[in-house]
Amino acid sequence: MTDKSLREKRLARWYFGGLASAGAACCTHPLDLLKVLLQTHQEGKLSLVQLTVHIVKKQGFLALYNGLSASLLRQLTYSTTRFAIYEVVKQNYSVDTFAGKVAVAAAAGCAGGFVGTPGDMVNVRMQNDIKLPAEKRRNYKHALDGLIRVYKEEGILRLFSGATTASSRAVFMTVGQLSFYDQIKVTLLNSGYFGDNLTTHFLSSLMAGAIATSLTQPLDVLKTRAMNAKPGEFSSLWAIIVHTAKLGPMGFFKGYVPAFVRLAPQTILTFVFLEQLRLNLGYLPLQKQQLIN
Numbered sequence: 001m002t003d004k005s006l007r008e009k010r011l012a013r014w015y016f017g018g019l020a021s022a023g024a025a026c027c028t029h030p031l032d033l034l035k036v037l038l039q040t041h042q043e044g045k046l047s048l049v050q051l052t053v054h055i056v057k058k059q060g061f062l063a064l065y066n067g068l069s070a071s072l073l074r075q076l077t078y079s080t081t082r083f084a085i086y087e088v089v090k091q092n093y094s095v096d097t098f099a100g101k102v103a104v105a106a107a108a109g110c111a112g113g114f115v116g117t118p119g120d121m122v123n124v125r126m127q128n129d130i131k132l133p134a135e136k137r138r139n140y141k142h143a144l145d146g147l148i149r150v151y152k153e154e155g156i157l158r159l160f161s162g163a164t165t166a167s168s169r170a171v172f173m174t175v176g177q178l179s180f181y182d183q184i185k186v187t188l189l190n191s192g193y194f195g196d197n198l199t200t201h202f203l204s205s206l207m208a209g210a211i212a213t214s215l216t217q218p219l220d221v222l223k224t225r226a227m228n229a230k231p232g233e234f235s236s237l238w239a240i241i242v243h244t245a246k247l248g249p250m251g252f253f254k255g256y257v258p259a260f261v262r263l264a265p266q267t268i269l270t271f272v273f274l275e276q277l278r279l280n281l282g283y284l285p286l287q288k289q290q291l292i293n
Contacts, residue, residue, distance in 0.1 A: 006284065007279050007280075008196040008279070009284060009285070010278050010279060010282030010283060010284055011087075011091055011278065011282050011283055011284070011285060012083075012087050012274060012277065012278040012282050013087075013277075013281070013282060013283065014083075014084040014087055014088055015080060015084065016083070016087075016274055016277040016278060016281075016282070017079055017080060017082070017083020017084065017086075017087065017270075017274060018075060018076050018079050018080025018081075018083060018084070019273070019277065020079075020083075020269075020270045020271070020273035020274035020277060021075040021076075021079035021080075021083070021270050022072050022075040022076055022079070023269065023270075023273045024075075024265075024266050024267075024269035024270040024273060025068075025071045025072060025074075025075045025266070026068070026072070027265065027266075027269055028262050028265050028266045028269065029064075029065055029067075029068050029071050030064035030065065031258055031261055031262030031265070031266075032071065032127070032262050032266075033064060033065075033066060033067065033127040033130075034048055034051055034052060034064075034258050034262075035255045035258040035259050035262055036124055036127045036128060036224055036228075036255075037051060037127065037128065037130075037131055038051065038254055038255035038258055048257060048258050048261075052064075055130060055131075059130055063130050066126055066127060066129065066130050067122075067123050067125075067126030067127040067129075067143075069126075069142040069143040069144075070119060070122040070123035070125075070126050070127075070140075070142075070143035070146060071123050072143070073119040073122070073123070073143040073144075074116050074119035074120045074123050076119075077112075077115050077116045077118075077119050078112045078113065078115060078116025078119065078120065078170065079112065079116075079270075080112075081108070081111055081112035081115045081116065082105075082108040082109050082111065082112030082113075082170065082174050082178070083108070083112075083178070083274075084108075085104070085107065085108035085111055085112070086104055086105055086108040086174070086178050089104045089108070090104060090182075098179065098183050101178070101179035101182055101183065102175050102179045104179075105174045105175045105177075105178045105179040106171045106174065106175055108174055108178070109167075109170040109171040109172070109173060109174025109175065110167050110168075110170060110171050112170050112174065113163070113166045113167035113168070113169060113170025113171065114160075114163055114166070114167045114170075116166070116170070117159070117160050117161075117162060117163040117166045117167075118147055118150075118159040118160065119143065119147075120162070120166055120223075120227065121150070121159065121161060121162060121227040122140065122143050122146035122147055122150065123143075124224055124227040124228050125138055125140065125146065125227070125228065126138075126140050126143075126146060128228050147159065154231060158231070161226060161227060161229075162223050162226035162227040164237060165219055165222045165223035165226055165237065166223050166227075168219050169216050169219035169220055169223050172212070172215040172216045172219065173212050173215070173216045175212075175215070176208060176209075176211040176212025176213075176214075176215045176216065177208050177209070177212045177267055177270075178208075180207070180208045180211050180212070181204050181205055181208040181267075181271060184203075184204040184207050184208060185200060185201070185204040188200050188203065188204060196279075198272065201271055201272050201275045202268060202272065204271065205267045205268040205270070205271035205272065206264060206267070206268055208267055208271075209260070209263050209264040209266070209267030209268065210260070210264065212263060212267065213256070213259055213260045213263045213264070217252070217253050217255075217256050217259055218252040218253065220255075220259065221244060221251070221252055221253070221254055221255065222237070222240050222241065222244065222252075225240050225243070225244065226240055
């Protein structure tokens, strides 16, 4: 067997997904910030370009990276959990069918969404700070400061505000990204026209990103509103749905364009980084068997 064949048979380690997602987040954070601001903008219309120009003029280019530490915290909790569960179960129980991959991805996404909720909440708040008047900003110094302050000022339960919508969204996101990526990649490889290379990884992740965006956008809007709400502003998830519905059906898809513009490169970069980690630093199945024996 050639070195190339051995390289392509390598499997990803459980933590590769979290590292790949964190790396991708460093590149796409400004788009994520703009998406959050558009989703929490209730009145009037504001384009992506207008919002970007407004922020840069008022606060400078680095304002687009506001909340980066929270974004990294979210990826290192949320994405590490969902990728780890998905990869470990898939590898150890030989999950080969698409239905099986969907089921594993859904369970992994639910767990990841819950674990990542505190980081996600601080991320949303830090990003939303830049559009608030100076006297109303929370001014978290960094992600850990945000977690500590929420815990002290609002209680531990507040850290998991929006966990229901975050977990639900994560189910669809993980199904859209992980299971569809795997299935599309297998289909391309089996066609005989593609190899285990950058082109295949790019095409598979691009299509998976489009599917994931369409599945998750309504829940993403509700999750963002729940996390950014003031204590007592909404009595339940239904109240948030009614509030959003006042904008019409498209209110549930606010920020769709920046969401796709952000999620497509996020998904592509995540899987490109993940595949490079797998090909260069992954392990061979034989190595695992030798360790067991």
